[in-house]
Amino acid sequence: MKIARLLAAVALLVTAMGAHAQEPAAYPSRAVTIVVPFSAGGATDLSARMIATLLSRQLGQPFVVENRAGAGGMIGMGAVARAQADGYTLGWGGNSPMSVTPHLTRSPPYDPRTAFAPVSLAAISSWTLTSRPDLAAKDFEGLVKLAKASPGKVSIASSGNGSAPHLLAEMLKQSAGIDLLHVPYKGEIDGVNAQLGRQVDLMFTSTSAATPQLKAGKLKGYAVTTPKRESALPDYPTMAELGKPELTFEIFFGLVAPAGTPKAVVDRLAAAMKTAVADANYRDTMAKAGVSATGSSPEEFAALLKRHNERWLDVIKRNNISIE
Template sequence: MKQALLQSLLVLAAAGFPAAASAQAAPKAPAYPTKPIRLVVPFPPGGTTDIQGRMLAEKLAQRFGQPVVTDNRGGAQGIIGMEIVARAPADGYTIVIAVVGPWAVHPHLYSKLPYDPVKDFAPIIHVATTPGVLVIHPSLPAKTVKDLIALVRQKPGELNYGSAGVGGFFHISAELFAFMTKIKLTHVPYKGPAAALTDLMAGRIHVMFNSMIVTIPHIKSGKVRALATTGGKREAALPDLPTVAEAGVPGYESSTWTAMGVPARTPRAIIERLNKELNAVLQMPDIKERFAAGGSTTTGGKPEEFRDYLKSELAKFGKLIKEAGIKAEAGR
């Protein structure tokens, strides 16, 4: 009787040991977040990245119960801010939100880029896709894209366009437009889109490709004239405006996108938590509505999906920049 009881106890104990050992061996997920998170925006305030970043930071702070502080680190077309994040501790407390330029264009324009968008970052999420809009100063006698092309050809070298800076996405958009239409526009680079847009409204520059989210209010006020959007289809925010391709440049398409990342080697559990919360935020009706008001479509998805998309975009822009002969030094 005693022997049978002892044997039963031994069997029960043996059965319990693996579970206990497994419980002890299982790595404990780090508590996160336990302090404020810094969201680096590698551009000055007022642009698409800044606006979207602040929307997401507000919602993330509510979900995490910790402040998410937006830190604008503009300069060198986003390179400075990207480098700051690439060199930051890989602990999940420094995040970057950036557009296509720093992620996929700059590696083909700058031979000594101080970061590698694939090796130095762990992807979190593809945030949104945003087409641009082609706008001109209202004093120009052009009502359509074809009018603008004809006007530039009548005055070769006399008309200019502004951008947020050399190597920025909308610099590339404008150069692609000039390349495909065989026209010559003089590039006037600025330190950020807000300054360029201000000078366009003042008539100091003639043409600009810019993000819809920051340009729509000025289109509606009549301070700039919109000729076309740059995406592959008409936009709900400006339904009466044709695409550049529709308006006379077949095959033209140029949409920017935003995405978020953290330093490489950030713990997987933290990346998954950030991805989960951001996917939830991007599905919120008010966020989708606010993004859509500026012409942006929220994306979301898994970190691996953005990694694959980034690699495809790197290949695409490498080919485009080479074929169009675009250079970072002074435009094409």
């Protein structure tokens, strides 16, 4: 009897050890890479680096930011889409590579609607319709009148063909019934400098880039594209307030994983992101940059991505816009 009991106990121990050996290691058990699909510098990169530090403190492993710029963000996000779905390669998704650029090419390296597992938003900002400081129009209504009086003469810059500012410019033309001259530049800073140098009239500028110029009086502003007024620019109306709700679009940054990443990993990251986004220093730093620290659940982030993809794809198709 004693021998039988002993054998049974040993069997239970072996079974328990085997089950334990099959359990996955606690996540994370090693360093995690966050791919930022843009060059270092700017609000997108800053937010990723601050969040990486906060995640490292919470989860006990290094979260390392890796910048992989190029092709409107598709190089970096393409690497994330192809990465092993284990939570150790993540992406810092934003508007262009997550809802715009892949729809502008016939053979994109990934489908932003299916290639990723959304984890959490980290920040929301807006585009601000800005102009060179000496443009005659004092407000949005005056701007529309000016453009209608000189069809094709008022110019609007963008950060390149097919960029979000370009698509917003096309939407503005349709919404207001005006004809604007599109002038594409290599990047946003080039368009801002062109406005400062009075070489171009208008641009949809990211609020983070526009805020210091507007406060210094070096640019003129007309409206922001967020649903509610921007805390950094509270005196500027929203496009919805001006009767143009169709021009409501956020700039967003957020954490995504490759599609197929285990739900337990996504949930652990989402819980850590909730705490990170609530960090007082992070929120204050983002506010000073003209960005609102904004978290979300994976489901809420997925819904935002769906909405952005549907709207931008519609604009691209209706205007027959392509970068090829």
